[in-house]
Amino acid sequence: MADISIDGLTKKFDDVTAVDDIDLEIGDEEFLVLVGPSGCGKSTTLRMIAGLESITSGELRIGGRRVNDLPPKERSIAMVFQNYALYPHMTGAENMKFGMKSVSDYTDDEIDERVEEAAEILDIPELLDRRPRELSGGERQRVAIGRALVREPEVFLLDEPLSNLDAKLRVQMRAELLQLHQELDATTLYVTHDQTEAMTLGDRVAVLNDGHIEQVDPPQVLYDYPETRFVAEFIGSPAMNVLPVDLKYDSDGVRAVHGAFDLSLPDGERFTDRPPAAAFGVRPEDVSLAANAPDDAQTFEAEVSVTEPLGESLLIHCYVGSDELHVKAEARSAINPGDTLELAVDEQRLHVFDDAGRAIYHSSKREEAASDTVYTTPEP
Known part of the structure; x- marks a missing residue:
């Protein structure tokens, strides 16, 4: 051993x-x-x-x-x-x-x-x-x-x-x-x-x-x-988008409110804490053009500042209000700096972090088998 x-x-x-x-x-x-x-x-x-x-x-x-x-x-x-x-x-x-x-x-x-x-x-x-x-x-x-x-x-x-x-x-x-x-x-x-x-x-x-x-x-x-x-922003390239939001709690659940969007967070009862403000996280590949999202998706607008063709995808640098947001779109999408895009997020891939940087919410439930993984030596 x-x-x-x-x-x-x-x-x-x-x-x-x-x-x-x-x-x-x-x-x-x-x-x-x-x-x-x-x-x-x-x-x-x-x-x-x-x-x-x-x-x-x-x-x-x-x-x-x-x-x-x-x-x-x-x-x-x-x-x-x-x-x-x-x-x-x-x-x-x-x-x-x-x-x-x-x-x-x-x-x-x-x-x-x-x-x-x-x-x-x-x-x-x-x-x-x-x-x-x-x-x-x-x-x-x-x-x-x-x-x-x-x-x-x-x-x-x-x-x-x-x-x-x-x-x-x-x-x-x-x-x-x-x-x-x-x-x-x-x-x-x-x-x-x-x-x-x-x-x-x-x-x-x-x-x-x-x-x-x-x-x-x-x-x-x-x-x-x-x-x-820290882990959210260090692991992944491009890094996870993290934006400041206010959290609103009411009988219908929890909403993440930003100057440019107001998004309802699914299964809000999963919040481990209920601070008034937090950091909202979503990975670039989990943001899409509204045209590619389900009909009932929550949408918001963003202004394009820079586009980076990556071959297999197009990385779009946008601004939502004064905050930058990265979006991964399909390669060869006809998007240019100055365009205004209507965007949506994958509601099962959202994250919220408190002021201390601890995750207090993931919109998809972390499976116990995955969260408690302990490496064991495979049988010969």
């Missing part, structure tokens, strides 16, 4: 708290992604798990064993860094072997065999005799991953390993990392600032902000039911 248990983990640098009392459980063989903006504490968390940073307070267990004070080589982990960390004077094979003697009792022949096996898995046998300067960025990354593979660790830690690659190669490497995880069945903790990587790679995703964990959930649950305004 190589589950990871984090209880009250905290890291302080003098007066700065980089990681603040976080709790997190990572299941055996799970692929969990830590995602957040620069400076949120995700790499520091990873380095504490690896043993590269001391822990100020809290407890860290790997496979049930407390590892707070253990050196990295005794934690059965392997780490892949953002900058590859390859020695320029060594060949690919020599880089993959480096350090094996200090962390294992394998003979030279056994280490050579492990290098060959890792190279086959990563499809890089022809790169073993080349030095880093002779390799492309993607090839260097494969060698760096191979160096982690030869150790056969129980836990893989990856710190933004694809950030130095171009867009096309990142897509290819994401698929390869997923396939590699499925083949190895190792517990994997992956750090990134790229929410697309987080959504496509993780069994679950933990969103960090300012040293705190905002939410941990499977990717689709995270997208559909953000627990905070």
Whole structure:
């Protein structure tokens, strides 16, 4: 078993708290992604798990064993860094072997065999005799991953390993990392600032902000039911529209009132709190032209400021009153700056956040099975 248990983990640098009392459980063989903006504490968390940073307070267990004070080589982990960390004077094979003697009792022949096996898995046998300067960025990354593979660790830690690659190669490497995880069945903790990587790679995703964990959930649950305004605006591209509204409560339910619209919110009894004002959230793909909405849809007007053709869709920047609203419309729609549009929202995809940024309402009910998802190791 190589589950990871984090209880009250905290890291302080003098007066700065980089990681603040976080709790997190990572299941055996799970692929969990830590995602957040620069400076949120995700790499520091990873380095504490690896043993590269001391822990100020809290407890860290790997496979049930407390590892707070253990050196990295005794934690059965392997780490892949953002900058590859390859020695320029060594060949690919020599880089993959480096350090094996200090962390294992394998003979030279056994280490050579492990290098060959890792190279086959990563499809890089022809790169073993080349030095880093002779390799492309993607090839260097494969060698760096191979160096982690030869150790056969129980836990893989990856710190933004694809950030130095171009867009096309990142897509290819994401698929390869997923396939590699499925083949190895190792517990994997992956750090990134790229929410697309987080959504496509993780069994679950933990969103960090300012040293705190905002939410941990499977990717689709995270997208559909953000627990905070930060998660709502960080996950998704373009980000969720969030506009200030007044909330009106009467016998007919709850209405979100803005200078440009007055929308009834379905199932208003679901409101966990009843503040007089809040932030109204709707994703760009959940706003449509009124002509494409049901006949009984609530509509409002918006003025177009900019249009962005994205190929598969048209992203429209509008203004409703003084607030900007993004709308995803069909590609090749005949819409131009200055046009006035009649819009409607999908009433089953609405969100409301209080002044503290907590979600107090989702118009579609979050299924209990989805909201309480706990990763369990699949049966062999």
